[in-house]
Amino acid sequence: MDHLREIETDGISNPREISRLAIDIGGSLIKLVYFSRDSSDHEDPLNDCVGVSNGVNGRLHFAKFETTKINDCLKFISANKLLLGGLQNQENPTSDKSFIKATGGGAYKFSDLFKEKLGISLEKEDEMECLVTGANFLLKAVNHEAFTYLNGQKEFVQIDHNDLYPYLLVNIGSGVSMVKVDGDGKFERVSGTSVGGGTFWGLGKLLTKCQSFDELLELSHRGNNRVVDMLVGDISGGMDYSKIGLSSTAIASSFGRAISNNNELDDYKPEDVSRSLLRMISNNIGQISYLNALRFGLKRIFFGGFFIRGHSYTMETISVAVHFWSKGEAKAMFLRHEGFLGALGAFMSYDRHSLDDSMINQSVQIPVDASCGTDTNCNPLERDLNETESMQCRVYQA
Numbered sequence: 415m416d417h418l419r420e421i422e423t424d425g426i427s428n429p430r431e432i433s434r435l436a437i438d439i440g441g442s443l444i445k446l447v448y449f450s451r452d453s454s455d456h457e458d459p460l461n462d463c464v465g466v467s468n469g470v471n472g473r474l475h476f477a478k479f480e481t482t483k484i485n486d487c488l489k490f491i492s493a494n495k496l497l498l499g500g501l502q503n504q505e506n507p508t509s510d511k512s513f514i515k516a517t518g519g520g521a522y523k524f525s526d527l528f529k530e531k532l533g534i535s536l537e538k539e540d541e542m543e544c545l546v547t548g549a550n551f552l553l554k555a556v557n558h559e560a561f562t563y564l565n566g567q568k569e570f571v572q573i574d575h576n577d578l579y580p581y582l583l584v585n586i587g588s589g590v591s592m593v594k595v596d597g598d599g600k601f602e603r604v605s606g607t608s609v610g611g612g613t614f615w616g617l618g619k620l621l622t623k624c625q626s627f628d629e630l631l632e633l634s635h636r637g638n639n640r641v642v643d644m645l646v647g648d649i650s651g652g653m654d655y656s657k658i659g660l661s662s663t664a665i666a667s668s669f670g671r672a673i674s675n676n677n678e679l680d681d682y683k684p685e686d687v688s689r690s691l692l693r694m695i696s697n698n699i700g701q702i703s704y705l706n707a708l709r710f711g712l713k714r715i716f717f718g719g720f721f722i723r724g725h726s727y728t729m730e731t732i733s734v735a736v737h738f739w740s741k742g743e744a745k746a747m748f749l750r751h752e753g754f755l756g757a758l759g760a761f762m763s764y765d766r767h768s769l770d771d772s773m774i775n776q777s778v779q780i781p782v783d784a785s786c787g788t789d790t791n792c793n794p795l796e797r798d799l800n801e802t803e804s805m806q807c808r809v810y811q812a
């Protein structure tokens with residue numbers, strides 16, 4: 415299905431209203447962040463030229479595509495005229511139009527394709543730096559960005575700007591990067607693991623024959639991992655291993671039950687397999703994150719990346735792992751714009767400090783819908799927050 419044929423344009427039909435597109439091309443997903451100027455701003459002659467001290471009001475929009483469908487992304491950029499008009503044109507009509515800020519490995523891999531299809535160069539920005547810039551920006555500028563998730567309860571965390579650093583940023587994309595963040599632009603990638611979102615999606619696809627990531631996640635809701643996982647109690651005949659801190663219901667061996675009989679894959683329900691896989695990967699990431707936090711004495715771990723997808727079981731598993739291993743000392747926190755850290759960082763690299771932190775406030779609106787398009791079964795209000803949101807902001811140009 416060409417799901418981009420009739421994309422809603424959210425009223426953004428005038429190219430003058432769009433400017434500043436940045437892109438993060440990852441192993442699994444492409445993320446776009448772009449700014450659209452409020453139409454009311456046009457009537458204000460003071461705001462009609464860029465560079466005025468009070469900047470330009472507008473909204474930041476978020477969209478994503480599967481990397482394997484990069485042509486849809488190119489069509490989306492072209493159909494919505496994301497490369498035209500707005501701030502860049504007025505300030506510097508020739509040069510700004512010919513490049514966009516880009517990060518992620520795909521910024522290198524697909525550079526020629528963007529040049530060939532859109533006539534545009536990708537100006538590469540460092541991937542880890544973009545992740546950190548995006549995370550710092552969100553944590554400082556956006557209310558209700560970070561939250562904890564334990565026992566089915568989401569609790570927003572008030573971030574004290576003066577007490578944000580140091581923290582561990584764990585970005586769960588296709589693979590996982592763990593970055594110790596000490597300040598704006600001060601960071602070190604301290605660890606990573608190849609067992610990440612790509613592993614869940616790839617292995618899950620092979621094991622369950624699911625056709626989409628959402629289908630695999632949906633399956634996990636209904637599954638029971640105990641059918642597949644070997645519990646401590648399975649080994650010990652129901653006894654706790656209390657001396658070493660393991661209850662009888664703790665997982666002793668993920669997927670370990672599959673060895674105990676002659677079952678084939680077809681004998682297991684895809685939902686049980688999906689749940690076990692999701693738990694195994696989330697738990698493992700939670701544990702490695704905790705160990706790295708311990709290495710550097712960090713108490714706060716922020717998790718980003720699109721693997722999370724605001725999914726309760728994923729967040730609960732990661733939180734429990736961090737809580738369990740740190741004996742309650744370290745805290746797992748999640749971000750509402752989890753998957754857009756890198757793209758936001760690239761966006762901000764046009765002109766550092768171009769977004770006024772204090773001016774950000776959020777209001778939900780029906781989005782420019784990149785992921786649903788003409789799919790009439792798709793209710794935008796049921797999708798996760800980061801796809802149904804754009805945020806009010808003010809952009810400054812140096």
Ligand SMILES: Nc1ncnc2c1ncn2[C@@H]1O[C@H](COP(=O)(O)OP(=O)(O)OP(=O)(O)O)[C@@H](O)[C@H]1O
Pocket residue numbers: 439440441442443444480518519586587588589590610611612613614615627628718719720721722723753
């Ligand atoms: N609609 C989707 N299609 C495919 N994967 C999805 C989808 N939604 C969430 N995911 C999950 O998100 C992961 C990708 O997350 P993200 O976009 O943050 O990383 P990436 O930039 O593609 O990866 P990397 O940084 O490692 O190159 C996928 O591997 C998968 O687990």
Ligand SMILES: CC(C)(CO)[C@@H](O)C(=O)NCCC(=O)O
Pocket residue numbers: 440441518519541587588589590591605606607608
């Ligand atoms: C290779 C990147 C950085 C690309 O985003 C990411 O997929 C990753 O961090 N992978 C984990 C690699 C490792 O540290 O083992």
